[in-house]
Amino acid sequence: MTTQTTAPDAASTPATAPSGLIGIPPQIGRALATGGGILTVISTFLAWTWTSAFPGDLTVYGYPGGLQVLVLIGGALTTLFALASYGVKGLGWLVPAGADGAIKFAALATFATAWYTVIAISTNLGGVVNLEPGGYLVAIGSLAALLGALALPFEHPEADPIDPDDTSWEHFKHRAAHRWTTVKAAFASGTARPVGKLPSYVEILIIVAVLALGLFVFTYGIGTEYDELFIGFLLTAGFGFAALNKSGLIAQASQITARHQNITVCGAFVAAAAFPFTQTDDQYATLGVYILVFATVALGLNIVVGLAGLLDLGYVAFLGVGAYAAAMVSGSPSSPFHVHFPFWAAALVGAAASLVFGVLIGAPTLRLRGDYLAIVTLGFGEIFRITANNLDGTSGPDITNGSNGISSIPNLDILGFDFGAIHNILGFEIGRFANYFFLMLVITAVVVLVFRRSGDSRIGRAWVAIREDETAALAMGINGFRVKLIAFAVGASLAGLAGTVQAHVTYTVTPEQYLFAGPIPPNSAFLLAAVVLGGMGTIGGPLIGASLLFLIPNKLQFLGDYQLFAFGIALILLMRFRPEGLIPNRRRQLEFHEDAEAPTVLTKAGA
Template sequence: MTPQHHRTGTGTGAGTGRRAIARLGLPLIPLPATTAKILTAGGALLTLLSTFLPWTWTRAFPGNLTVTGYPGGLQILTLTGAALTLAQVLATAGPTGLPGLRWLNPSGRHTAALLLAAGTLATTWYSLIAIAARLGGLVNLEPGGYLAGAAALTTLTGALALPHTPARPLPPARALPAWAEIAVIAAVFGLALHVLTYGIGTAYGELFTGFLLLTGFTTAALFADGLGARLTALTHRHRRVTLTAALVTAVLFPLTQDTDEYTLIIVNILIFATVALGLNVVVGLAGLLDLGYVAFLGVGAYTAALVSGSTASTLHIHFPFWAAVLTGAAASLVFGVVIGAPTLRLRGDYLAIVTLGFGEIFRITVGNLNGESGPSLTNGPNGIPNIPDLVILGYDFGAKHSLGSLTLTPFANYYLLMLFFTALVVLVFSRAGNSRIGRAWVAIREDETAATAMGINGFRLKLIAFALGATLAGLAGTVQAHVAYTVVPEQYVFAGPVPPNSAFLLAAVILGGMGTITGPLLGAALLYLIPAKLQFLQDYQLLAFGLALILLMRFRPEGIIPNRRRQLEFHEASTDPGPGADGNGNGNGNGNGLTKAEA
């Protein structure tokens, strides 16, 4: 037997510089290193200054880009991108480097500067194209707009000429006192809350699109320069502090909002993200393709609507909320077992077709239980309206409450409640995934025949996964019923223009990263927020899903935040774990690049 040979790699979270450039499809430009740095820094500075000049002459384009000396709207995004690019160039070693900024670029490479320059160019040129498209031509651009476009292109040209050295291990981080590291973690979460609040609060589609462009490139640059790996190591060292900071940040979000408009969006994101985590148990851990999963959400929602005292309920009973939650979760659990027991002996496409049929059967059934086509239970197509607001221990979720100078609006109340349920589901998922049952699910997902040969009862464990996923969906459905105040059959379809639907949930799991916790949360947030902010996408939602899946299969088949095992499977010849490996954002690994066969 010949010994296995392991390739050694460094894995700084970005791969080699040339591979990163190849992924962008950008050519290398031969220039002296000093000239390239001066060109990049000068272009970034000019781009920054151009935001203080008017880009158009009329206020017809939103954001008021007509003021001299005061950036507004999309100009703020270009200003931010140019400032970050300039800081990255000045943070690297060499004639243009500033020692005080070296902490911004621990790797000492220029890949982050290239990514930021590309993001600044994309955001700036998108802004200029949007102005021309909305106002009727490039004639509506002022000299400041032309200067911004030319300066952003100059910045990218200089960044392409920067020397891109191969990746190497990050140098040891400078030791900081414990209080300083905790302060850094608090500052990072505070910055994340500010960015989230800004992105959700964008007033028009062009600004939100520019925000997505710049945020995407900035996130990639964060891990390319090694700063992301440093922050990940810091959070691992202070795990309890990190969890506390994350919880405090999440709790503070509704206090940053003046109205319920964006708080409602986040409530719905939490609902769908929780359901996506439940589907991740079935698809991501156990490897069971369920195309009718939204039906379990509907079972929980309808059950809660029937027992929560709605005037339209045919049962005429009013359970307290805790009892309604348990009833909805139990009903979904029963349906999961009843549907799973006769069908889970199937595999692959056959199982997918059966679950798709179950989802359609549920929608048609609740539409017929109107007293004419069937028993009088769900009011048929009219659904169950007038679901009352929750009252828990005398606390009315439908009323405003004052906490000193702070005010909690009704949807802020539901946001905090849904945040509790999301944390509960995350805890259940993490415990289940790390348990013996979770490891057995992964074994079944990888090779059910081999798992059975090792003594694993595949049918029983798949039924447990199906039942657990259904229970988590029913749990979220009980809250959704009270947030929406009504449930109707059209809410629970396989595919439709408005989430939730099974296609939306499955896309959230696949795009975010199967088998991880943060992957489905991020996937659900993006897939709900983008159509909500870009109204024109609602008519082309399935087309957008398809394009996103095609691009993901081409460039990142393991998902945005992948599981480490799946990343090694998809990139058997790569030593680059990338950002978010293992679902934690830690892309450093141990420096060993294993092939698929070796893994």
């Protein structure tokens, strides 16, 4: 049986409990947060403005729309977390790790989205006079909820009083006694909730619900029709994720998915395959297929950076090698070879070409370490782009057609299935980009399989050993050069495989598509950021990180010159408050958080 200690709720908070930031007693703050959340929910069923000129038509009574839906979600979360903190029967499962932190972030999500909407209405329409009663009510309600949340105490895990570097028997006894004292205190105060292992079918249903929620959030975010709605979506989703994480729901879902990894992976691909059926045209399926290409390449880079610990700043060049090699043998009139291989052969050519380049570049350079290796790989990325730009028949042999690239790459035709035509599947019309989305999904599945099998293999353990301490690994008999060269070659071939699909999706392959850095991915800087921000050494981390890093810049293009500035601020904040990544492994959590070993989830032996 697992015992989970949570933050004190209203029933167990003593009268002398510390206040939050604004000095209001916690009991009053909790009531204020609850009332503010309820008022916010009510306000979403009222009109916020009198004219439909503001995007989303917020003039309708009784039916939330546009940004009102996001505020409704935030207000509902705030209310539910606040009620759970009172010990309302049936809501305890919402806050296995405590309610106060979850209330803070849920109220912040509600306040940020609500006040952004109110300010946007006033700015776009010419003053607060354009607000209807619902607009004033949501401003007051969300502010009240935020003030109440800030009045709640900030509970931090109690630090272990023993020196963490001490490995003596006395240290072990003191640590065990300290943790058991924490468990007993939690039971005595009523803040510990025994949670038994759920039946397998219940856990599988939870996995299905989590994947369905993920599909809904992704579909909603990619399908936002106007800029204000996407900004509201970012605010609600970002702070809402933090609220769920503080409540402990994310940790519990992670434990459940870890117990059913195969079901989770298969379910994730089924959910991804359902995405094109949620779209009415190819507008957003276009973004979907580009996101899959970017995410697949990021997962290949994760082998090099996340598992082997090799800092590669020119990885996008391998994507370009695969794309150019496939384009040259796929029947393009711009190709100097004038051949048309079937897709499976073109894919093998692209992967093999990247593999060869990975070995040729890695063999003389992988004896370097750290910053020196990073500089060499950065140079390789630039050399590839410049070389492809000069092989135009003037500065060099006519192979890549220079800056014009290889154009007019024909659509794929596999077993009579034309990827450039519209097909009817189960009553749904699937267009060109949706066809390539399914193909890229199969490629992604292959890359995930390679990553899982290699990561769990003997060579994968050798990669991790090299990443953690290369000197110690060499002393234990690991051939460091051979192990790193294999990682470089495998990562390069996976990038080349994704490049074969990218060449057919974009019709044209040019050197400018493979820069080190630029406003729109894929490029080496964004690929590395996707791996680091998503979570190095994991499968889901780079996939989610790449999805966010591709989607957000595309949606923030209306900011113009300030796009990268806003994006950079967001990255800085994310790395400040979650340096281990969005989906980290346990090792990186312990590295980046000194209090990660504090007893938030304790297990009693023999229970």
